[in-house]
Amino acid sequence: xxxxxxxxARRVGAGVAVLWxxxxxxxxxxxxxxxxxxxxxxxxxxxxxxxxxxxxxEWGLDRPEIVQYLAYLGRLLQGDLGRSYWLQRDVGEVLAxxxxxxxxxxxxxxxxxxVLALLIxxxxxxxxxxxxxxxxxxxxxxVSVPPFVIGILLLTVxxxxxxxxPVSGADGPAALVxxxxxxxxxxxxxxxxxxxxxxxRALEQPFAVTARARGLGERAVVxxxxxxxxxxxxxxxxxxxxxxxxxxxxxxEILFGRxxxxxxxxxxxxxxxxxxxxxxVILFAAVFVAISTVVDLAYRIIDPRxxxx
Amino acid sequence: MAAIALRLSRPRPGVTxxxxxxxxxxxxxxxxGLLAGADPLAADPLRALEPPGPGxxxxxxxxxxxxxxxxxxGARHSLTIGVLATALAVACGLVLGLAAGLSHRWVDEALARxxxxxxxxxxxxxxxxxxxxTGPGTGSVVLAIGxxxxxxxxxxxxxxxxxxxxxxxxxxxxxxxxxxxAITFRHVLPNVLGPLPVLATIALGSAVIAAxxxxxxxxxxxxxxxxxxxxxxxxxxxxxxxxxxxxxxxAAVTLTVVCLTVTGRHLQHRFEGRTP
Numbered sequence: 001x002x003x004x005x006x007x008x009a010r011r012v013g014a015g016v017a018v019l020w021x022x023x024x025x026x027x028x029x030x031x032x033x034x035x036x037x038x039x040x041x042x043x044x045x046x047x048x049x050x051x052x053x054x055x056x057x058e059w060g061l062d063r064p065e066i067v068q069y070l071a072y073l074g075r076l077l078q079g080d081l082g083r084s085y086w087l088q089r090d091v092g093e094v095l096a097x098x099x100x101x102x103x104x105x106x107x108x109x110x111x112x113x114x115v116l117a118l119l120i121x122x123x124x125x126x127x128x129x130x131x132x133x134x135x136x137x138x139x140x141x142x143v144s145v146p147p148f149v150i151g152i153l154l155l156t157v158x159x160x161x162x163x164x165x166p167v168s169g170a171d172g173p174a175a176l177v178x179x180x181x182x183x184x185x186x187x188x189x190x191x192x193x194x195x196x197x198x199x200x201r202a203l204e205q206p207f208a209v210t211a212r213a214r215g216l217g218e219r220a221v222v223x224x225x226x227x228x229x230x231x232x233x234x235x236x237x238x239x240x241x242x243x244x245x246x247x248x249x250x251x252x253e254i255l256f257g258r259x260x261x262x263x264x265x266x267x268x269x270x271x272x273x274x275x276x277x278x279x280x281v282i283l284f285a286a287v288f289v290a291i292s293t294v295v296d297l298a299y300r301i302i303d304p305r306x307x308x309x
Numbered sequence: 310m311a312a313i314a315l316r317l318s319r320p321r322p323g324v325t326x327x328x329x330x331x332x333x334x335x336x337x338x339x340x341x342g343l344l345a346g347a348d349p350l351a352a353d354p355l356r357a358l359e360p361p362g363p364g365x366x367x368x369x370x371x372x373x374x375x376x377x378x379x380x381x382x383g384a385r386h387s388l389t390i391g392v393l394a395t396a397l398a399v400a401c402g403l404v405l406g407l408a409a410g411l412s413h414r415w416v417d418e419a420l421a422r423x424x425x426x427x428x429x430x431x432x433x434x435x436x437x438x439x440x441x442x443t444g445p446g447t448g449s450v451v452l453a454i455g456x457x458x459x460x461x462x463x464x465x466x467x468x469x470x471x472x473x474x475x476x477x478x479x480x481x482x483x484x485x486x487x488x489x490x491a492i493t494f495r496h497v498l499p500n501v502l503g504p505l506p507v508l509a510t511i512a513l514g515s516a517v518i519a520a521x522x523x524x525x526x527x528x529x530x531x532x533x534x535x536x537x538x539x540x541x542x543x544x545x546x547x548x549x550x551x552x553x554x555x556x557x558x559x560a561a562v563t564l565t566v567v568c569l570t571v572t573g574r575h576l577q578h579r580f581e582g583r584t585p
Contacts, residue, residue: 021426033442144566146518149559160549247431269441277441
């Protein structure tokens with residue numbers, strides 16, 4: 001028990017360190033950006049020394065760098081992500097208002113990817129060379145096609161030609177189908193291959209032979225015994241998985257004209273609205289750290305052999 | 310598409326086909342005029358959105374430009390970004406990985422953690438951060454993708470350095486009293502390089518995907534430059550009437566990355582001493 005608590009504490013500590021570093025990297029971006037922040041804030045407005053001084057005082061730019069950095073970290077700890085240069089609103093508020101469609105897309109895509117991967121693995125594992133070749137071809141194509149190309153193909157076939165799904169927007173479940181598929185298919189291809197390899201290895205193990213000898217059908221062997229072993233190697237792909245879904249979501253949202261964090265991020269990048277870009281980076285890093293921490297700890301539950309280390 | 314990939318994923322003929330396609334790409338980069346005579350920038354509004362046929366083998370786009378010429382000339386843009394970004398990542402990864410592998414434990418720990426942080430952020434997001442700082446353009450995209458890929462190379466070089474520095478010949482060199490620099494450059498560096506070309510081939514594939522994604526979002530080379538991602542972004546508005554305008558650059562990116570992946574994996578199998 002004590003070793004588990006120690007492991008949890010160490011893992012959470014490492015996560016916090018990663019978050020601090022991500023926040024610092026984001027802050028460094030602000031510092032590296034060419035041009036004066038005050039110039040960006042003034043934009044096309046009147047430019048007098050008084051206005052410059054007022055803006056500088058309002059945004060705290062007249063303080064030393066280190067004080068600004070510490071103040072920034074302090075605000076982050078209180079959940080304050082700063083203020084957008086352009087929108088005249090708190091960044092946290094901006095992100096929160098656009099969170100829902102993005103979360104819907106990410107969850108739907110992740111679900112699609114995992115379910116399809118499981119189907120690919122269970123239906124093709126141990127079925128001879130042809131299903132194996134089909135699965136590895138699917139994997140090769142998934143790592144090679146940019147997700148937005150899949151999206152364009154899906155749009156061409158199902159929206160423009162067949163008219164089954166809306167071309168853009170985020171109204172209702174129908175508008176979610178194609179974006180979720182575009183984002184989920186490449187993931188399913190890669191994850192399916194990993195799961196399939198794991199299943200095939202597990203099905204050759206002595207415990208699978210024993211289960212068959214007890215008279216269990218092949219389906220039951222897969223479902224009750226082999227799948228748990230196949231999940232272990234797949235768990236190491238969780239970082240890649242989270243990164244692909246989050247990064248791919250930005251492009252997918254733009255392609256399908258969905259409102260959400262992708263649109264906010266793109267507007268912020270093209271408008272050089274750095275506080276918003278920084279906040280998105282920190283938000284993504286936080287999600288990533290949270291997921292990988294939970295998965296790392298869950299790993300010990302899935303695989304009892306790891307608990308002793 | 311699946312049929313092509315299936316053919317390519319088989320060992321011998323597939324690898325040969327991939328290598329041939331990559332050679333064709335090299336020709337497209339070096340001398341695009343040989344493969345497509347038309348001017349990729351010459352607009353002809355009277356012949357806009359013509360379907361594939363004689364004269365324009367892949368049809369024309371919404372401004373009446375020859376799609377084949379644009380895809381062929383686009384190879385130079387897309388691959389230049391990919392190659393430069395990968396080169397940047399290899400160079401930085403080599404220096405940082407060696408530094409981590411050969412330094413004191415504390416420096417190593419700090420560097421390894423920073424690779425972790427860099428590797429934590431989704432590649433695209435890191436790229437957006439870079440573009441937010443430097444503004445859109447070819448240079449920004451190279452820098453963005455290059456930085457995002459550093460951790461892969463740095464980690465590999467660091468791990469490789471750990472193996473090499475314990476090797477007998479390095480211990481011998483230390484015993485003989487060679488200087489640190491001499492040992493690093495003459496004994497460690499050449500032996501660390503081994504697996505890099507393999508990883509670089511595979512990384513080049515993902516760099517090409519990332520480049521097309523960023524260009525698709527309007528962060529890369531600006532129109533009318535015929536970059537594949539940028540072409541896809543323009544073609545998106547005419548998909549209802551002209552599927553060929555989007556299909557050609559989409560197929561070009563996909564085929565390029567499939568061939569790079571196939572070649573990279575083949576090299577990997579050979580390098581690891583397994584038969585593919």
